[in-house]
Amino acid sequence: MATEEEIYLSISLPNYKTSKLNTLMAQTDLLQILKKLHKLKVLSRRKCDLKKSLQKQITSTLIQIDSIQNKLPTSKVPKTIQKRKKIEKKETFSKRSTIEKELQLINEKLRELNS
Numbered sequence: 001m002a003t004e005e006e007i008y009l010s011i012s013l014p015n016y017k018t019s020k021l022n023t024l025m026a027q028t029d030l031l032q033i034l035k036k037l038h039k040l041k042v043l044s045r046r047k048c049d050l051k052k053s054l055q056k057q058i059t060s061t062l063i064q065i066d067s068i069q070n071k072l073p074t075s076k077v078p079k080t081i082q083k084r085k086k087i088e089k090k091e092t093f094s095k096r097s098t099i100e101k102e103l104q105l106i107n108e109k110l111r112e113l114n115s
Helices: 013-071 079-090 095-114
Strands: none
8 A cells, every 4th residue: 555655546558558668768968968068078178189289389489589680680671671662562452352353364264154
């Protein structure tokens, strides 16, 4: 006989099987999610470590570049040459204009092939 703490219910066999199947599927889904979360934690730690090591490498590289630049002699360039360099920089074309020129050339070639 059942005590006050125990309660028994009768459930039909198909209902029992479907509910048992649903609970087992939910458990497997939860375990898979936990597994993926663990992998995510490991990957995030690895990402953090990689970022730190990259930062260290970048700073050491910058320090080396600075030391090399300090060792190199500085040259004094006449003002006329400096002006020429500025003019040359202004003559560079934007990416958009070069792309448009390439498109025009391709279109011309296509027209030649079609005619």
